[in-house]
Amino acid sequence: MLIRLFVFIILFYLLYKIINVFKQSRFIKNENYQFKSSSIGAEDLVKDPVCNKYIPRSQAYKREILGKDYYFCSKQCSDRFILEKNN
Numbered sequence: 001m002l003i004r005l006f007v008f009i010i011l012f013y014l015l016y017k018i019i020n021v022f023k024q025s026r027f028i029k030n031e032n033y034q035f036k037s038s039s040i041g042a043e044d045l046v047k048d049p050v051c052n053k054y055i056p057r058s059q060a061y062k063r064e065i066l067g068k069d070y071y072f073c074s075k076q077c078s079d080r081f082i083l084e085k086n087n
């Protein structure tokens, strides 16, 4: 019984480690992407969460919802987003 418990603990520990590695690699990938786009000198693109369009930050319709900044291609999209959030 005790050995079984021990094996379970090791398995959970390994799972935890694997998840951490995945999280870290994803983070590094994101950083690389940001670095690449800034080195080109291109303007930051923001994603519209409603229609999944990419818009330059300066042209995006910015709206703060629950303390988080969201960017939309138009006012209609932002209104739709708020409607969907409320439902």
Ligand SMILES: [Zn+2]
Pocket (backbone or CB within 6 Å): 048, 050, 051, 052, 053, 072, 073, 074, 077
């Ligand atoms: Zn949109």
